[in-house]
Amino acid sequence: MPPLKLYNTLTRKVEEFQPLYDNEVRMYTCGPTVYDYAHIGNLRTYIFEDVLRRTLEYNGYRVIHVMNITDVGHLTSDADFGEDKMLVGARRARMTVWEIAQMYTEAFFRDIHKLNIKDPTIVCKATDHIPEMIALIQRLIERGHAYQISDGVYYDVTTFPEYGKLSRLDLQEQQVGAREEVKVNPEKRHPADFALWKIAEPEHIMQWDSPWGRGYPGWHIECSAMSMKYLGETFDIHCGGVDHIPIHHENEIAQSEGATGKPFVRYWLHGEFLLVDGGKMSKSLGNVYTLSDLEARGFTPLGYRYFCYSAHYRSKLNFTWDAMKAAQAGLDHLHSLIVQMEGDGTGELSEEYRARFHEAINDDLNVPAAMAIVWELVKSELPDPVKKATLFNMDQVLALRFDRAREELDLPPDLEEKLRERQAARAARNWAVADRIREELAAQGIELEDTKQGTRWRRKRFYREPAPAAPAGAPA
DSSP states (O other): OOOOEEEETTTTEEEEOOOSBTTEEEEEEOOOBTTSOOBHHHHHHHHHHHHHHHHHHHTTOEEEEEEEEBOSOOBSSTTSOSOBHHHHHHHHHTSOHHHHHHHHHHHHHHHHHHTTOOOOSEEEEGGGOHHHHHHHHHHHHHTTSEEEETTEEEEOGGGOTTTTTTTTOOHHHHHHHTHHHHHHOTTOSSTTOEEEEEEOOTTOSSOBOOTTOSEEEOHHHHHHHHHHHHHOSSEEEEEEEGGGIIIIIHHHHHHHHHHHSSOOEEEEEEEOOEEETTBOOOGGGTOOOBHHHHHHTTOOHHHHHHHHTTSOTTSOEEEOHHHHHHHHHHHHHHHHHHHTSSSOSOSOOOHHHHHHHHHHHTBTSOHHHHHHHHHHHHTSSSOHHHHHHHHHHHHHHHOSOGGGHHHHHTOOHHHHHHHHHHHHHHHTTOHHHHHHHHHHHHHTTEEEEEETTEEEEEEOOOOOOOOOOOOTTOOO
């Protein structure tokens, strides 16, 4: 078995993975802030994390996967000012914060299930762990890492000499670049100091009793408190998007290691940004898309998962509608070829292809290389049953539902009957009937290809183009 190698953001190196506890891996992934629907950039990160988990399991590890649900404390600015995102979302939806948290949590899990992403072993909500956060803040105060001012309790970054080791940020540079934040809160000892507990205004909806007054936790403290509760004070892997590196994950390290005096996480993995038409997603440009937006235009959730496989997780990926169409066509074609293969997906594997696939995914989750091997296998001269069994084995990592290819193509029984009628017409050399059925199927979006091995079909999807974005400043 090839060694599993992963790129560690902390060391900036690809390292051979070695878990702390024999064949058990303890992994934490930053979950959604449930004030709105997850967009496709968010979902790219969850797909990368699912591939990581599946790769660990493919290598024989038992994975304990913990993911948080942020339902309090994440402000509109990562720099501890602005409104709580939950309150903003509640006002927009004209619902209570508890109602929108429930609604968007359910929507998030619907999306990840459609993408065939595994549920975490443990899902923990911030609002269920306020006592653990208060206890952790108390530890930080006792160890001299935190102080109280008029609007809450803050972490003193100057007490943690290694602050900035994940992001390679220099505290003096932050001092120069954060003058506006100092003006917002001049009581802070250092511009990079971050909130552990915020004192709430009387009208603030989400607030709890604490030794420092009624309030609510800062965003960063929840991940330290919950990850260490379920995984221990030192654990194997922590994941998220690259946008979490300079603030959120840096702060997690400072507060966790400041409280325990132990290394917090051994391997940090981060997924790169998804671009849209070469730039950032922006509501003003009308290009912040959700999974439902893709479905409404004729794409499948697994089509988006397949699209994400066109780039390495540490590379930026550019989303365009043409690229999405190509990805959907590629997955549909792959599913159609699998449907037409003989065999039930069990039995003898091609050890050559399986080993090459394993080597690719163990090379820092090189899924584009793994997909190239998949297509090479499909086009090979190996017997269908061997191909199919090997593909099903690979799908333990890829999660493209090769075992449910017919369902994914959604070919109704009446169209299957048409295919059988055409096969019979061709066998009887009744070309007129065969051509008529071909035309009927084409009208239903089914394209046929007659080969020496028989007739192959693929679904031609009918895409709806997105409406043009409204001009900037136009009324919604």
